[in-house]
Structures are given as C-alpha cells and as structure tokens.
Amino acid sequence: MSSAENGVLLRAGGVVHRYGDLTAVNDVTLEVRRGEVFGLLGPNGAGKSTLISICSGMFEPTAGQVTVGDRQLAPTSRAAKRRIGVVPQDIALYEKLSGRQNLRFFGRVYGLGGRRLRERVEAVLEVVGLSDRGNDQAGTYSGGMQRRLNLAAGLLHEPELLILDEPTVGVDPQSRNHIFDNVERLNRDQGVTIVYTTHYMEEAERLCDRVAIIDHGKIVALDSPRALIESLGGGVIQIGIDPTQRAQVTESLSALASVQAVGPGPDEKSLNIEASSARHALVDVMQAMNAAALEVETVRILEPNLESVFLRYTGRSLRD
Amino acid sequence: MRVTLAFTIKEFLLLLRDPGGLFVLFMMPVMFMVVFSLALGGLFEEGAARGSARALEVPVAIGGAGEVAEQVVEQLDATQGLAMIREQDGQALTAEAVAQLVADGAYPVGVVFPDGLTALLEDPRILRGEQVKPLEVDVIVDPATTAQVTGPLEGALSAVLQQVVGRRLGEAGAAAWFEQVAAGLPAEVRAQLAASMQPDGQGEGALPVTTRRRVPPGVEREQFPDQFQQNAAGYTVMGVFFIATVMIESIFRERRSGAMRRLRAAPVGRAPIVISKLVPFYVVNLIQIVIMFAIARLAFGLDLGFIPAVVVVSAALALVATGMGIALAGVARSETQGTGLAVIVVLTTSALGGVMVPRFIMPEAMQQIGNITPQAWAIQGYQDVLVRGQGLGGVWLEACVLLIFAAVFTVIGVWRFRFD
Known part of the structure; x- marks a missing residue:
C-alpha cells in the first residue's frame, strides 16, 4: 500500500x-x-x-x-x-520591505500571481492579525509580530x-497564544x-x-x-530531608513495596522517590519516615509529563 | 578592566574564527605592493635604457631620408628612456609598416622620416637663404596614448632635429661662404680660419624640417584627446567593477537573515535566484556608466563617438562586473572575506588591465598578464570608440571577449552559490 x-x-x-x-x-x-x-x-x-x-x-x-x-x-x-509550507526558526524576512511586500515576494516564489496573490496576502495577514500593519516595514515589527509574519509567509500557497x-x-x-490559535485553527478547520x-x-x-x-x-x-506519559508510570515524590540522614532514609524507603526506586533529588537536601502510584505511595513513605523517627522537611508530588518522558529517554532536560 | 579584557578576547576569537577574512586583510597590501611594483616599475626606475623593459620602444622608418635621418635616430637611440626600432624580422621598417604597427596597438608611437631629407639640406637654394617647402617628419601616435608618453619623444625628436639639421646647414653654409671669400688666402691662414668656424649646431632661423603628429591609418580621429578624456574610460571601467562589493554584501545579508534558507525550501532552482541577483545590479551598473559618461560629456566635453558602439561595450562590461560579483560571493566563505577579496581582485585586475596607467609602459610580461583581465578588453573597446573613433566593427572582438568573461563568471557564481 x-x-x-x-x-x-x-x-x-x-x-x-x-x-x-x-x-x-x-x-x-x-x-x-x-x-x-x-x-x-x-x-x-x-x-x-x-x-x-x-x-x-x-x-x-x-x-x-x-x-x-x-x-x-x-x-x-x-x-x-x-x-509544503516552511516556517523557519529564523525570522526569514526582508526587514526593509513591508509586510505586504514580503508576502507578495514569497507568494510569487510559490507561483501565485495577480488577483489570487492579492487575495492570499490579505487572507494570511488577517489570519495572523497583521492586516493593519501590512504596509509597515517588517523591521519595525516587534519580535512577536515578525514571528507571525514569518508564519504567514509559509501559509500563502495553502500547503x-x-x-x-x-x-x-x-x-x-x-503572540505565542496567537500562534497556538493559528496552528489549531489551520489543523482543525x-x-x-x-x-x-x-x-x-x-x-x-x-x-x-x-x-x-x-x-x-x-x-x-x-x-x-498521553501514551508516552502513561508509559512512565505513576510519578515522583520529592521529599526534603536532613542531609545527615540521607543514607538511613534511602535504606528505609527502598524497602517499601510501593516504591520503585529512590534517587538523588535536585540538591543534597532532597530525594526523588519513583513509584507506580505517587499518591498511594506517599502514605507508605510518611509512615516509614515516622516509624524510623526521620525528619521530613518538605514533600512534593511531581506528576509525570512530557518533560519527564524526555528526561527518561535522553537522560537530559529538554533545555540542556 | 576585566570586562574590557573579556570583550577584547571575544573580538580576537571572532577574528580567528574567520581565517579567510584575516588572510584577505593581510594579503591586500601585499598584493598591491607586488602588483603595482611590477606593473609600474618602469615609471619609477632611473636610467631606463635600450634593452631594458622600461625604455619606450619606437619603430622608425628611415627609407630614403638618408644620412641625416640616420644621425637623428642614432642620437635618439642614445637618449635615456628611448629605444628606436629600425627593423622587423631583419627588414628595415617602411613608413607603412610603422603606421600599421601603431594602428595595431603594438607600439604607442612611431616615427617616419621623409624621403629626400638629406638631399634637401644640400639644396643650393637653402644655402643661399631662399625659402623652400619644408619636409615633415611624421610622428605616428595612437590617440589612446597619453601625453606623458608622446611628449618626451616629440621633445627629444625636435631637439635632435634642431641640432643635427642645424649643424648640417651651418657646415654647408660656412663651407660655401668660405670658398667664396677665402679663395685667395694662403693655405695656413685658410686652415686657421676654417678651424675657428666650426658650427655650434644652433642653426639660425626656421629649419626646412618640421615634425607633424598623425594618427595611424584606419583611425578616424584628427583631434587628440586630452588627459581627462583618455581617463574617462579607465575610471568608468574601474568604478563599474566595484559593484562586486555591493553584491557580496547583499548576498551575505540575505543569507544572514535566513531568507535565503527559506528560498532553499521553495520550489525554485539556483539559477533564477542568481539571475534575480544579477539583474538589479546590472541595471545599477548601466546607470553608473551613463552618469560617468554624462559627466565626462557635459563637464569635460568628451566626444562619445559612435554611441551604439559605446552601448555595446557598456552592456557587455556591466555583465562582466555583475558576473564577477556573483562569482566572488560564491567563492568567499564570509562577508569580510568576500568584500576584501573583491577589493583585491578589482584593484589588481584594474591595475593590470591598464585602468591606472597605460599597459604599454608596463613590462612585457605584465602586459601579457593584463590580457586576461576583463578591464583591459573593456578599456580597449571604449578607446576604440571614444578615442580612435571606431564603430561597431571596431568593438565586436572586445564585446565578444567580455561576454565570454561574463559567461564564465556567471557559471562559477551559479555553481558555487550557497543558500546558507
């Protein structure tokens, strides 16, 4: 097929x-x-x-x-x-040309002309909310407006x-919300x-x-x-501890059946506790800490998200 | 202080990231020094003499002018900076051959002595002080030659003629007078008198020989151009080639903006993008040429000659200049490198092509190298029209060679064109 x-x-x-x-x-x-x-x-x-x-x-x-x-x-x-319509990461526009002049140029490059070109230029300016600034030089636009014009140039030939x-x-x-709305509308409508x-x-x-x-x-x-996030399991409990009790806490919590792994947190005063269900495991964790007379200074439940997925698969934060 | 140091280190690192740009920066003065020294060596070296590359070589036809012409040529040959050429392929040069050599551009100037020059000086009418029709020594000059070149030759020729002819007339006149008045004196007294009557070579009154400037056959212009008129072509040509720096800046600016990268994803090939770069700058070049010649015409009275021929040369020249710009932009790895490279290439090829000084005063090897510069052909084309008064038939070869240069540069430009 x-x-x-x-x-x-x-x-x-x-x-x-x-x-x-x-x-x-x-x-x-x-x-x-x-x-x-x-x-x-x-x-x-x-x-x-x-x-x-x-x-x-x-x-x-x-x-x-x-x-x-x-x-x-x-x-x-x-x-x-x-x-294909391409919207590059760079603001790939001619700063000295107006918004409309930029769009006319890129429209012609994609084979548009005459009335069709004029209609498309006005349509995409409307879509990105720049109709009233279309005759201003692109170099005078704010960063967000330039991004929107950049997007408009990729939409001209209706890819x-x-x-x-x-x-x-x-x-x-x-402008970010404006771009999100545009993307959703283009895809949906x-x-x-x-x-x-x-x-x-x-x-x-x-x-x-x-x-x-x-x-x-x-x-x-x-x-x-959703599937990627669910594949991670239940989430992470991040607890603040006395650094001198780190080894004792790790040993006590690792023995719990509801805990999958205990690892270092973002600093020496915290630990990350991975569990199949963070909310259910939290009760076991608190009981174990009390029983061992260990001090818990802070507690956070980190719900899994794409960032966690990214961390799991690459070992790095997305912004590294 | 620490901040200043940090900025300074950053600038050094950025400079080192562009070794090509640095190379251009260092090479530019070296290139100028080497090229200009080689090309213009003859202008600054004392004692340019026969056999040296810097002496002005002058073909000369003596024909039936006789002994007086031989003496004049010998003295000119002994003059610093002049080398008289009497033969070609073992044959004495004729008047026609000298004129043709100048017309062909082989030599900027030649000399043709009139037949019967020596015999005229023995004419009894002259010895009696009667007026006779003077003979003319022709100085055949390429109109495109500068006065700095022809002036010294014409001055030397007049001075030597004055000396040789004056002495000859003095000797002949004194001998005739002596025979007349001292015939009856004793031999010893006659000898003493004769010794005291040696002529000083400064003849009195008008000589029966003059010099005349002529243009070679096939050259229409009777009026010789002034210095500015001669330079108009050269400076126009050089100015046109500087479009290369503007084109390189434009192309690199477009790359920096990312627009070129976007075009790479568009359904267009390289050729339309390159051609679209060429066309506006080609028009700018043509406007530049029109402005240059308009100023030369209106302010300095330049005679443009046969305008369609000027248009043909200009159209071809502008194509070469824009082609060179696109080729250099393709070769350069950075904007700094590109503009530096353009300045080096334009100035050195302009110098070699004869923009700053005529090529005929350069050593032979440099003249040969100059033939592979478009500037040499463009200047030749303009001078054919503006100075030598030729029409379309006179510039077709130059126009064709310029078109070949343009095609080669443009192909290199398309081949090497990069989007980012």
Missing part, C-alpha cells in the same frame, strides 16, 4: 545525514499522517534541525529518502515542495503540510498537516497528536503525548 493510500503525507525512510565524520541523523524512519499535528522534540544538537531541513527539501540526505504523498522529496523536486521550526522562540505570551518542533513541553502537549523524541540523531520515542 502506498503512503498516499494509507493516509501518510510525509514519510522519512532510513534517513541518514553526515557532516564529515559527524552523523547528525542516524537511520530515522517516521511517518506523519495526513491531518495530524506531529511534534518533533529534541535538545540542541540532537539532529532535529537537520531532519527538518531534509523533510523541507532543503537538501538531500546522505542515505534514505523522504516522500510527500507519492512524490519523492529532493531539492529539485518542485511539485513536492509546492505541497497541505506545514513545517514549523520553533515558531515561538523569543515570542511574547500574546483547514485540515493542514503540521510538523511542529519546539523546546516547550506545554506546547507539544497542547498542540501535538503525536510526538517523536530525537536524540543523537535517532528517534528514541514516538507516540501520542
């Missing part, structure tokens, strides 16, 4: 990309289904930008291939590129697949398939139907945010 027939819009198969001796993308295979919002998470240097560039048709991989629908994607494959590379970096909360890379877990949790975690050039986890 072909990709198009089984509802897959973007498919990367065995993609490898090397820069000299460095393997930036290492045998990545993934599929983005038509109509979904697909998140790509990874720390800096994980190979995320290289993979996004290959999936945008900017350059060819060292090995493997990418298809959009039934068309193979390459720097020279114009038909496949026309189906089936929109690739958003860190679209909210350095954006004020108002117009059926646009979206690939979304971000450093922010709450964005991925809010927007993405599925997320892939990439580290050292490989996909280390791929599923819906």
Whole structure:
C-alpha cells in the first residue's frame, strides 16, 4: 500500500545525514499522517534541525529518502515542495520591505500571481492579525509580530503540510497564544498537516497528536503525548530531608513495596522517590519516615509529563 | 578592566574564527605592493635604457631620408628612456609598416622620416637663404596614448632635429661662404680660419624640417584627446567593477537573515535566484556608466563617438562586473572575506588591465598578464570608440571577449552559490 493510500503525507525512510565524520541523523524512519499535528522534540544538537531541513527539501540526505504523498522529496523536486509550507526558526524576512511586500515576494516564489496573490496576502495577514500593519516595514515589527509574519509567509500557497521550526522562540505570551490559535485553527478547520518542533513541553502537549523524541540523531520515542506519559508510570515524590540522614532514609524507603526506586533529588537536601502510584505511595513513605523517627522537611508530588518522558529517554532536560 | 579584557578576547576569537577574512586583510597590501611594483616599475626606475623593459620602444622608418635621418635616430637611440626600432624580422621598417604597427596597438608611437631629407639640406637654394617647402617628419601616435608618453619623444625628436639639421646647414653654409671669400688666402691662414668656424649646431632661423603628429591609418580621429578624456574610460571601467562589493554584501545579508534558507525550501532552482541577483545590479551598473559618461560629456566635453558602439561595450562590461560579483560571493566563505577579496581582485585586475596607467609602459610580461583581465578588453573597446573613433566593427572582438568573461563568471557564481 502506498503512503498516499494509507493516509501518510510525509514519510522519512532510513534517513541518514553526515557532516564529515559527524552523523547528525542516524537511520530515522517516521511517518506523519495526513491531518495530524506531529511534534518533533529534541535538545540542541540532537539532529532535529537537520531532519527538518531534509523533510523541507532543503537538501538531500546522505542515505534514505523522504516522500510527500507519492512524490519523492529532493531539492529539485518542485511539485513536492509546492505541497509544503516552511516556517523557519529564523525570522526569514526582508526587514526593509513591508509586510505586504514580503508576502507578495514569497507568494510569487510559490507561483501565485495577480488577483489570487492579492487575495492570499490579505487572507494570511488577517489570519495572523497583521492586516493593519501590512504596509509597515517588517523591521519595525516587534519580535512577536515578525514571528507571525514569518508564519504567514509559509501559509500563502495553502500547503497541505506545514513545517514549523520553533515558531515561538523569543515570542511574547500574546503572540505565542496567537500562534497556538493559528496552528489549531489551520489543523482543525483547514485540515493542514503540521510538523511542529519546539523546546516547550506545554506546547507539544497542547498542540501535538503525536510526538517523536530525537536524540543523537535517532528517534528514541514516538507516540501520542498521553501514551508516552502513561508509559512512565505513576510519578515522583520529592521529599526534603536532613542531609545527615540521607543514607538511613534511602535504606528505609527502598524497602517499601510501593516504591520503585529512590534517587538523588535536585540538591543534597532532597530525594526523588519513583513509584507506580505517587499518591498511594506517599502514605507508605510518611509512615516509614515516622516509624524510623526521620525528619521530613518538605514533600512534593511531581506528576509525570512530557518533560519527564524526555528526561527518561535522553537522560537530559529538554533545555540542556 | 576585566570586562574590557573579556570583550577584547571575544573580538580576537571572532577574528580567528574567520581565517579567510584575516588572510584577505593581510594579503591586500601585499598584493598591491607586488602588483603595482611590477606593473609600474618602469615609471619609477632611473636610467631606463635600450634593452631594458622600461625604455619606450619606437619603430622608425628611415627609407630614403638618408644620412641625416640616420644621425637623428642614432642620437635618439642614445637618449635615456628611448629605444628606436629600425627593423622587423631583419627588414628595415617602411613608413607603412610603422603606421600599421601603431594602428595595431603594438607600439604607442612611431616615427617616419621623409624621403629626400638629406638631399634637401644640400639644396643650393637653402644655402643661399631662399625659402623652400619644408619636409615633415611624421610622428605616428595612437590617440589612446597619453601625453606623458608622446611628449618626451616629440621633445627629444625636435631637439635632435634642431641640432643635427642645424649643424648640417651651418657646415654647408660656412663651407660655401668660405670658398667664396677665402679663395685667395694662403693655405695656413685658410686652415686657421676654417678651424675657428666650426658650427655650434644652433642653426639660425626656421629649419626646412618640421615634425607633424598623425594618427595611424584606419583611425578616424584628427583631434587628440586630452588627459581627462583618455581617463574617462579607465575610471568608468574601474568604478563599474566595484559593484562586486555591493553584491557580496547583499548576498551575505540575505543569507544572514535566513531568507535565503527559506528560498532553499521553495520550489525554485539556483539559477533564477542568481539571475534575480544579477539583474538589479546590472541595471545599477548601466546607470553608473551613463552618469560617468554624462559627466565626462557635459563637464569635460568628451566626444562619445559612435554611441551604439559605446552601448555595446557598456552592456557587455556591466555583465562582466555583475558576473564577477556573483562569482566572488560564491567563492568567499564570509562577508569580510568576500568584500576584501573583491577589493583585491578589482584593484589588481584594474591595475593590470591598464585602468591606472597605460599597459604599454608596463613590462612585457605584465602586459601579457593584463590580457586576461576583463578591464583591459573593456578599456580597449571604449578607446576604440571614444578615442580612435571606431564603430561597431571596431568593438565586436572586445564585446565578444567580455561576454565570454561574463559567461564564465556567471557559471562559477551559479555553481558555487550557497543558500546558507
């Protein structure tokens, strides 16, 4: 069955990309289904930008291939590129040109012209809420407004697949919410398939139907945010202790049946207690501490989230 | 202090991150020193003489001018900085051959002596002080040659003619007078008188020989251009090539903005992007040329000659300059390196191409190297029209060579073009 027939819009198969001796993308295979919002998470240097560039048709991989629908994607494959809208991480605009002039230029690059171009320019300005500033030079816009114009330039030719590379970096909360609303509306109302890379877990949790975690050039986890979080189990109890009692506390708590593991916390005065159900294990933990006359200074229950998932699979925080 | 040191270290690190830019920075003065020293060596070296590369070589036709012409040529040959060429391929040069050599641009200036020069000086009418029609020694000058080159030759020629012809006339006149008045004197007295009558070479009154400036055959201009008119082509050519620095800045600025990266994801190839870079700067170049020649015409009275020929050379020249800009942008690894490289390339090729000083005063090897610069062909094309008065037929070769340069540069530019 072909990709198009089984509802897959973007498919990367065995993609490898090397820069000299460095393997930036290492045998990545993934599929983005038509109509979904697909998140790509990874720390800096994980190979995320290289993979996004290959999936945008900017350059060819060292090995493997990418298809959009039934068309193979390459720097020279114009038909496949026309189906993709790319919103790069940089504010890829001409500061000296007005918002409308920028959009007219990028619209022409994608083959729009005449009345159709004028209509699309006005439509995307309306979508990103910049109609009233369209004639101002892009260089005079705030950072958030520039991000919105950057997004608008990727929407002009009504792509089936929109690739958003860190679209909210350095954006004020108002513009950030505006971008979230745009992404949700594009996906929900117009059926646009979206690939979304971000450093922010709450964005991925809010927007993405599925997320892939990439580290050292490989996909280390791929599923819906809920499934990934549930795969972690019950969560973590973080307790504050007297540092002199650390060894005694660790020994006492490790013996509890409801506790899976006891490890160091963020500082020497705390411990992280992993449990299948943090809330149920909390009772056992407190009873054990009282029985051993050990002092508990603070207690926090850390509910699992994508950040925890990321930490589990990569050993690092997403912002490392 | 610590903060200042931190900033200073940061700046050093940034500088070291761009070794290509540093290389350009260090190489620029070295290149200028080497190229200009080699190209202009002849201008600054004393004692330029026959056999040295810096002496002005002047083809000369003596023909039937006789002994007087031989003496004049010998004295000119002995003059510092002049080397008289009497033969080519073992054959004495004729008047036609000298004119053709100058017309072909092989030499900037030549000399043709009139037949019967020596015989005229023996004409009894001259000895009697009667007026005769003077003969003319032709100085054949390429109109594109500067006055700094022809001036010393013409001055030396006039002075030597004055000396040789004056002495000859003095000797002949004195001998005739002596025979007339001293015929009856004793031999011893005659000898003493004769010794006291040696001519000093300063003949009196107008000589029966003059010099005349002429242009070689096929050259239309009768008016010789002034210094500014000669330089208009050179400075226009050099100015046009500086578009390369502006183009490099523009391309690197676009890369920095990320817009180029976005275009890489767009359904367009490299060629349209490169061509779209060329077109506006090509138009800017044409406007620049129009402004340069308009000023030269309005303020300094430059005769533009056959304007369609000027347009053809200008159109080809602007293509080369923009092509060079796109090629250099492709080769450079950073903006600093690119603009530095452009300045080096433009100034050195301009110097070698004869923008700053005429190529014929350069050593032979440098003249040959100059032939592979587009500037040399552009200046040649402009001078063919502006100075030598030629039309389209006179510039087609230069225009074709410039188009080849433009094609090569543009292909390199497209091939090496990078989006980020």
